Amino acid sequence: xxxxxxxxxxxxxxxxxxxxxxxxxxxxxxxxxxxxxxxxxxxxxxxxxxxxxxxxxxxxxxxxxxxxxxxxxxxxxxxxxxxxxxxxxxxxxxxxxxxxxxxxxxxxxxxxxxxxxxxxxxxxxxxxxxxxxxxxxxxxxxxxxxxxxxxxxxxxxxxxxxxxxxxxxxxxxxxxxxxxxxxxxxxxxxxxxxxxxxxxxxxxxxxxxxxxxxxxxxxxxxxxxxxxxxxxxxxxxxxxxxxxxxxxxxxxxxxxxxxxxxxxxxxxxxxxxxxxxxxxxxxxxxxxxxxxxxxxxxxxxxxxxxxxxxxxxxxxxxxxxxxxxxxxxxxxxxxxxxxxxxxxxxxxxxxxxxxxxxxxxxxxxxxxxxxxxxxxxxxxxxxxxxxx
Amino acid sequence: xxxxxxxxxxxxxxxxxxxxxxxxxxxxxxxxxxxxxxxxxxxxxxxxxxxxxxxxxxxxxxxxxxxxxxxxxxxxxxxxxxxxxxxxxxxxxxxxxxxxxxxxxxxxxxxxxxxxxxxxxxxxxxxxxxxxxxxxxxxxxxxxxxxxxxxxxxxxxxxxxxxxxxxxxxxxxxxxxxxxxxxxxxxxxxxxxxxxxxxxxxxxxxxxxxxxxxxxxxxxxxxxxxxxxxxxxxxxxxxxxxxxxxxxxxxxxxxxxxxxxxxxxxxxxxxxxxxxxxxxxxxxxxxxxx
Numbered sequence: 001x002x003x004x005x006x007x008x009x010x011x012x013x014x015x016x017x018x019x020x021x022x023x024x025x026x027x028x029x030x031x032x033x034x035x036x037x038x039x040x041x042x043x044x045x046x047x048x049x050x051x052x053x054x055x056x057x058x059x060x061x062x063x064x065x066x067x068x069x070x071x072x073x074x075x076x077x078x079x080x081x082x083x084x085x086x087x088x089x090x091x092x093x094x095x096x097x098x099x100x101x102x103x104x105x106x107x108x109x110x111x112x113x114x115x116x117x118x119x120x121x122x123x124x125x126x127x128x129x130x131x132x133x134x135x136x137x138x139x140x141x142x143x144x145x146x147x148x149x150x151x152x153x154x155x156x157x158x159x160x161x162x163x164x165x166x167x168x169x170x171x172x173x174x175x176x177x178x179x180x181x182x183x184x185x186x187x188x189x190x191x192x193x194x195x196x197x198x199x200x201x202x203x204x205x206x207x208x209x210x211x212x213x214x215x216x217x218x219x220x221x222x223x224x225x226x227x228x229x230x231x232x233x234x235x236x237x238x239x240x241x242x243x244x245x246x247x248x249x250x251x252x253x254x255x256x257x258x259x260x261x262x263x264x265x266x267x268x269x270x271x272x273x274x275x276x277x278x279x280x281x282x283x284x285x286x287x288x289x290x291x292x293x294x295x296x297x298x299x300x301x302x303x304x305x306x307x308x309x310x311x312x313x314x315x316x317x318x319x320x321x322x323x324x325x326x327x328x329x330x331x332x333x334x335x336x337x338x339x340x341x342x343x344x345x346x347x348x349x350x351x352x353x354x355x356x357x358x359x360x361x362x363x364x365x366x367x368x369x370x371x372x373x374x375x376x377x378x379x380x381x382x383x384x385x386x387x388x
Numbered sequence: 389x390x391x392x393x394x395x396x397x398x399x400x401x402x403x404x405x406x407x408x409x410x411x412x413x414x415x416x417x418x419x420x421x422x423x424x425x426x427x428x429x430x431x432x433x434x435x436x437x438x439x440x441x442x443x444x445x446x447x448x449x450x451x452x453x454x455x456x457x458x459x460x461x462x463x464x465x466x467x468x469x470x471x472x473x474x475x476x477x478x479x480x481x482x483x484x485x486x487x488x489x490x491x492x493x494x495x496x497x498x499x500x501x502x503x504x505x506x507x508x509x510x511x512x513x514x515x516x517x518x519x520x521x522x523x524x525x526x527x528x529x530x531x532x533x534x535x536x537x538x539x540x541x542x543x544x545x546x547x548x549x550x551x552x553x554x555x556x557x558x559x560x561x562x563x564x565x566x567x568x569x570x571x572x573x574x575x576x577x578x579x580x581x582x583x584x585x586x587x588x589x590x591x592x593x594x595x596x597x598x599x600x601x602x603x604x605x606x607x608x609x610x611x612x613x614x615x616x617x618x619x620x621x622x623x624x625x626x627x628x629x630x631x632x633x634x635x636x637x638x639x640x641x642x643x644x645x646x647x648x649x650x651x652x653x654x655x656x657x658x659x660x661x662x663x664x665x666x667x668x669x670x671x672x673x674x675x676x677x678x
Contacts (some may be wrong), residue, residue, distance in 0.1 A: 018665060029470060029473035029474070030466065030469045030470050032469075057473070058469035058470070058472055058473045060466065060469050060505070061504070062462050062463055062497065062500045062501075063496055063497065063499070063500035063503075064496065064497070064500075064586065066458065066462075067459060067461075067465075067496075067497045067500060068461065068462075068499075069468065070455060070459035070462035070463045071462050071463070071465055071466030072466065072498070073453075073455070073466065074453055074455065074462075074463040074464070074465070074466030074467045074593065075431065075467065075469055075470035075473075076469070076470075077453055078428070078467060078471060079468035079472065079474070080469075080470035080473055080474070081471070092672070097456060097459070100455075100456060105594075153665070171623055178600065203464040204428050204451040204452075204453055204467065205451060206426060206427065206428060206450060206451060207450070209446065209449050209450055209451050210444075210446075210450065210451055211440070211443065211446050211448075211451055211452040211454060212452070212454065213444040213451070213453060213454035213455065214437075214440070214441065214442055214443040214444075214446065214454045215443065215454070216443045217442075220443065237657060241580045248619075257545075261468075279491030293637065299462070301450065301639065309597065
């Protein structure tokens with residue numbers, strides 16, 4: 001049973017302000033920030049908190065996202081708890097430093113608002129900005145609504161600092177970032193008990209004189225990646241634990257993979273981010289009409305929870321993967337990842353990759369409902385399918 | 389000759405991998421000893437990073453973050469903000485970069501740190517080109533100098549970083565030379581004692597990159613100062629210019645003759661460069677008189 005929620009403080013706020021509240025409660029030491037649509041309300045809210053004396057982090061406002069991430073890395077090397085936020089072009093400008101942050105094992109938490117990259121210019125929800133950073137060594141989590149974003153950004157500090165890896169939390173532009181919903185604010189004491197301030201490793205220690213990031217030989221470089229693999233292998237369990245401990249305090253559950261009405265399901269919709277809400281409605285309608293449909297929400301994308309994903313998908317005859325992104329020459333990134341995850345399974349479901357909502361186009365619940373009916377029991381579609 | 393008033397407290401270790409005869413190691417020794425032990429360093433890809441050495445060795449006693457080429461000042465700002473958040477605001481943040489990392493790819497983040505007046509001591513080891521990658525031109529390479537990417541001589545001027553920085557009105561800018569170590573030491577000490585953004589530019593004649601004899605680095609640096617090509621100056625608050633010398637003691641030819649990168653020049657070319665140095669000198673004296 002869920003724990004009783006004490007002193008619940010429900011407020012109406014958009015997804016970005018929910019993130020800012022989560023960050024305020026997590027009490028970082030340093031926050032380098034650079035504005036970009038549609039992330040900016042996170043920056044503005046944090047600076048508003050600071051002007052009110054309620055957010056004490058050192059605010060660094062440099063000339064670019066690249067310098068913001070450089071500042072994050074350097075501050076993290078001193079053992080500071082660090083937060084930044086960005087979107088789209090900003091995330092892509094950081095690309096070089098995303099590799100650096102992970103390679104140097106800096107537990108930075110970053111919030112990314114998923115937005116289409118240029119060209120052409122657009123400001124619409126699409127996850128290719130963060131999905132194209134999948135090889136940089138950052139843990140990636142995706143959230144579906146403002147409450148999920150607040151809860152997850154707090155959990156991200158726990159995961160990052162436990163694993164010594166940077167964590168990127170993502171939500172969709174506008175559908176989540178600017179949508180106003182009721183959000184339950186945890187108390188400062190509750191978050192402090194969840195994220196106790198403990199001594200973090202000071203990598204740049206004046207009493208030792210050890211350097212960070214200095215050139216290494218081939219074997220040493222190779223070893224850094226093996227060590228990252230070990231750290232990555234622990235992320236799924238850390239994410240489960242972070243979710244369970246949070247649920248014990250707030251009553252709100254979360255996990256790397258989340259299921260909705262999958263009991264006895266013959267077809268399952270696989271989603272990440274804001275599409276999940278629409279898919280829930282589609283499942284409700286299908287169930288009401290006698291179609292045994294369910295939903296699998298992938299919250300942890302990097303590292304992909306492979307074993308759990310394989311075990312989960314083996315239960316269903318058909319899986320529809322909904323990708324709000326397009327990797328030219330292949331298809332949806334999530335579709336590609338799940339295809340690879342299922343390789344060699346005798347009991348793999350019929351798999352269909354649907355390019356649904358690329359560039360932020362609307363995907364109505366009726367469309368998902370029709371797609372589920374159309375693909376129920378169909379053999380695997382080898383190629384991605386554009387959803388009109 | 390001047391006596392070098394200098395006590396080595398061991399902040400720069402032997403066994404580093406600078407080229408034999410390189411004056412940069414000498415400058416690093418003086419700077420690191422003056423900065424002392426309560427300091428955190430940032431270095432970006434450059435000869436300096438090579439001299440500091442590969443993991444797990446380091447030729448410096450203070451810890452260094454080996455950051456990315458374009459991020460020197462941004463990284464130093466991050467170090468400073470973390471120190472401040474932890475109540476260690478008195479710890480010096482020393483940032484070391486080459487001219488590529490300062491005049492070129494790092495100029496954006498340097499300008500931003502200067503505009504924010506970050507409390508860092510930024511030292512640019514200026515060897516007038518990408519010497520660590522084998523000697524290509526940077527925007528610090530002077531007119532007419534040959535490099536791997538300007539085999540016929542660079543057609544445009546060296547970027548005037550001092551005036552760019554002065555326009556930011558930062559507290560302190562200085563030029564120093566490995567030929568004038570007491571001056572270098574005094575300026576580092578002065579900068580360390582100030583709050584806000586301090587930038588010190590060190591001219592480093594590059595033995596292979598400039599075609600200077602192995603025993604002539606310091607002599608060449610001295611001729612750069614004394615010919616007026618690289619005068620030793622200070623700029624406070626971007627407005628107050630001070631020049632350590634009141635005359636040019638050598639014709640430019642004495643400086644050019646030390647280096648193979650200028651040996652293709654004809655008399656007319658040399659006269660043109662001399663006229664350029666004269667004009668820059670007059671402008672500087674004018675600024676110092678204001």
